Amino acid sequence: MFTNIDECYIEILRLVKQAGSIINEKIHQHKDVLTKSCDVDLVTEWDQKVEKLLINGISSKYPDHKFIGEESTAMGEKIELTNAPTWIIDPIDGTMNFVHGLPHTCISIALLINKTTEIGIIYNPVLEQLFTARKGQGAFLNGAPIHVSDKKELRNSLIMLEMGTSRDPEKLEVILQNIRILTERAHGLRALGSAALNMCMVALGGADVYIEFGIHAWDIAAGDLIIREAGGVSIDPAGGPFDVMSRRALCASSIEVAQEMAKILIQYYPERD
Numbered sequence: 383m384f385t386n387i388d389e390c391y392i393e394i395l396r397l398v399k400q401a402g403s404i405i406n407e408k409i410h411q412h413k414d415v416l417t418k419s420c421d422v423d424l425v426t427e428w429d430q431k432v433e434k435l436l437i438n439g440i441s442s443k444y445p446d447h448k449f450i451g452e453e454s455t456a457m458g459e460k461i462e463l464t465n466a467p468t469w470i471i472d473p474i475d476g477t478m479n480f481v482h483g484l485p486h487t488c489i490s491i492a493l494l495i496n497k498t499t500e501i502g503i504i505y506n507p508v509l510e511q512l513f514t515a516r517k518g519q520g521a522f523l524n525g526a527p528i529h530v531s532d533k534k535e536l537r538n539s540l541i542m543l544e545m546g547t548s549r550d551p552e553k554l555e556v557i558l559q560n561i562r563i564l565t566e567r568a569h570g571l572r573a574l575g576s577a578a579l580n581m582c583m584v585a586l587g588g589a590d591v592y593i594e595f596g597i598h599a600w601d602i603a604a605g606d607l608i609i610r611e612a613g614g615v616s617i618d619p620a621g622g623p624f625d626v627m628s629r630r631a632l633c634a635s636s637i638e639v640a641q642e643m644a645k646i647l648i649q650y651y652p653e654r655d
């Protein structure tokens with residue numbers, strides 16, 4: 383089955399802009415908030431509406447395309463990554479920020495064909511930041527090319543990390559131990575509250591590493607392509623190959639700094655997507 387990726391790209395950009403205007407309109411308004419896996423794993427009606435808009439829009443043009451969406455999964459849909467054209471969607475990444483009105487929140491969407499990422503788009507409509515990448519064609523912020531930094535050593539790297547949306551004591555302990563290890567060895571640690579936007583900071587060279595355990599495919603699929611197209615690397619945090627379904631990600635400006643970090647991290651293995 384032939385997929386016209388140029389056409390998909392134009393179509394998804396149109397839909398993402400449309401969805402972005404919902405986030406922009408609602409971010410500073412009152413929202414009813416529900417919880418999912420725990421008290422800090424939030425969802426609003428707007429997460430669900432944005433995901434619906436994207437899925438309905440794509441389906442009406444490409445009825446045989448498949449989806450892995452954060453909110454459809456939360457409502458019981460099975461996660462299945464096959465060789466079919468599959469859109470992996472986080473309608474609002476950084477939902478906690480969206481709820482509070484902190485402007486680091488975005489739509490993250492990737493198109494995979496034969497399990498290879500062809501398109502990655504991360505759009506923060508509040509700050510008007512549109513990060514885009516197509517396989518083999520580079521990465522861009524609002525149409526201008528972006529590139530990772532030249533950092534090759536941990537001691538002068540700025541690291542993006544997150545506590546995540548689980549308060550499982552075992553995972554918390556691992557994160558806190560890693561924060562201590564990295565605080566002692568790196569330049570600094572930062573957290574934007576959105577996995578996708580953290581990855582974009584590495585892609586544009588403002589930060590040098592992003593690490594997280596417990597994220598899902600929809601948090602990292604688009605960011606992985608954007609980072610690689612910006613000249614960086616994505617690997618498993620223990621040093622092996624990156625696996626979008628593993629719920630583990632380590633992305634960096636260079637393989638040297640990624641591997642240096644993989645050697646010193648305490649590891650955590652969540653259940654796979």
Ligand code: LIP
Pocket residue numbers: 424452472474475476477478544545546547575576577578594596597598601
């Ligand atoms: C969240 C992230 C957050 C990360 C969590 C979670 P949500 O996504 O972006 O930065 O730490 O693991 O995935 O729930 O806001 O879409």
